Amino acid sequence: MSHLNNFLNRGKCSYCNNSVLIQRKYSGENLCQQCFVNNIEKNVNNTISKYRMLNPNDKIIVGLSGGKDSIALLYNLNKIQKKVYQSEPIIALIIDEGIKNYRENSIKKAKEFCIKYEIEYKVISFKEKIGYTLDEIIKKKRDSSDYKYACNYCATFRRRLLNDGAKEFGGTVLALGHNLTDLAETYLMNILYKRLHLIGNQYFFKEENVKVRQYFIKKVIPLMRIPEEEILLYANIKKFNYYPLHCPYREKDPIIRKRVLDFIQECKKYSPEIEFNLLNGFLELSAVLYNQIEGKLFQTCQLCGYPCGNGQICIYCRYLKEFD
Numbered sequence: 001m002s003h004l005n006n007f008l009n010r011g012k013c014s015y016c017n018n019s020v021l022i023q024r025k026y027s028g029e030n031l032c033q034q035c036f037v038n039n040i041e042k043n044v045n046n047t048i049s050k051y052r053m054l055n056p057n058d059k060i061i062v063g064l065s066g067g068k069d070s071i072a073l074l075y076n077l078n079k080i081q082k083k084v085y086q087s088e089p090i091i092a093l094i095i096d097e098g099i100k101n102y103r104e105n106s107i108k109k110a111k112e113f114c115i116k117y118e119i120e121y122k123v124i125s126f127k128e129k130i131g132y133t134l135d136e137i138i139k140k141k142r143d144s145s146d147y148k149y150a151c152n153y154c155a156t157f158r159r160r161l162l163n164d165g166a167k168e169f170g171g172t173v174l175a176l177g178h179n180l181t182d183l184a185e186t187y188l189m190n191i192l193y194k195r196l197h198l199i200g201n202q203y204f205f206k207e208e209n210v211k212v213r214q215y216f217i218k219k220v221i222p223l224m225r226i227p228e229e230e231i232l233l234y235a236n237i238k239k240f241n242y243y244p245l246h247c248p249y250r251e252k253d254p255i256i257r258k259r260v261l262d263f264i265q266e267c268k269k270y271s272p273e274i275e276f277n278l279l280n281g282f283l284e285l286s287a288v289l290y291n292q293i294e295g296k297l298f299q300t301c302q303l304c305g306y307p308c309g310n311g312q313i314c315i316y317c318r319y320l321k322e323f324d
């Protein structure tokens with residue numbers, strides 16, 4: 001936990017007499033280790049209540065990768081479900097994209113965590129559902145003119161498999177481990193590429209629309225108000241046995257995402273609240289855009305029948321067709 005030294009600071013905690021572990025520049029708080037842990041867990045609870053993420057009878061499915069975020073999320077939701085909701089037990093849903101020397105390691109950590117906390121888990125693989133691993137897809141596509149970078153294929157397929165898997169296992173809500181930094185990064189990317197339809201599509205309450213609910217399970221992001229570095233600190237304090245490395249494709253593909261993240265980190269040095277501004281901007285704009293789209297005709301994909309902006313062929317089916 002050498003990185004903890006970066007946060008070590010002198011002085012007293014804002015809430016008790018213990019010495020400070022972390023100074024939060026965005027809020028001005030100084031927190032000791034115990035108050036920090038309590039605060040993170042309270043943050044998750046408050047986010048769930050504030051955004052009406054869970055109902056007492058929900059069957060919660062948690063997308064689990066074995067990384068720090070999804071493990072921290074599963075740990076907290078498991079506690080909340082048992083203490084507060086007492087609904088059917090949580091199921092962890094693990095997607096195996098088929099990324100050699102990476103995913104098998106994180107899946108191992110994911111399974112070990114579930115076994116330790118006696119949480120049921122299911123694994124769904126790209127190979128079994130799509131016919132190819134992500135590595136095979138990239139090998140097939142890398143030299144073609146319409147190659148879209150690994151993350152585009154990966155995220156499109158994973159989103160669909162998570163959604164369908166969660167529904168298949170009886171879920172009423174799918175919880176995902178994205179943190180504040182992930183959300184800020186995605187939102188800024190979508191702004192830079194003027195992907196307004198995607199911002200509208202990510203509107204949190206869209207599944208309240210009955211038509212949408214026929215296809216998509218309700219998705220919730222309880223860690224959305226916690227910056228990445230705080231999840232890392234929390235996961236280390238809790239001694240979670242997570243898989244710490246990033247996916248190799250993130251570095252290999254010259255995508256702009258990593259640069260956008262670096263830019264946000266740079267801005268944070270001068271404007272510590274910047275990620276929260278991006279989150280709030282996303283929440284407001286997604287509501288406006290979604291309500292605009294909703295007024296339009298509800299269109300579906302000609303191949304799979306899922307909602308599709310242009311009423312022709314959705315991106316999932318378009319990518320699938322590329323491998324025929």
Ligand code: SF4
Pocket residue numbers: 097150151152154155247248249250
């Ligand atoms: S970094 Fe990209 S390729 Fe790797 S798991 Fe994430 S979305 Fe998939």
Ligand SMILES: [Zn+2]
Pocket residue numbers: 013014015016017018031032033034035036
């Ligand atoms: Zn304290």
Ligand SMILES: [Zn+2]
Pocket residue numbers: 301302303304305306313314315316317318
């Ligand atoms: Zn389709």
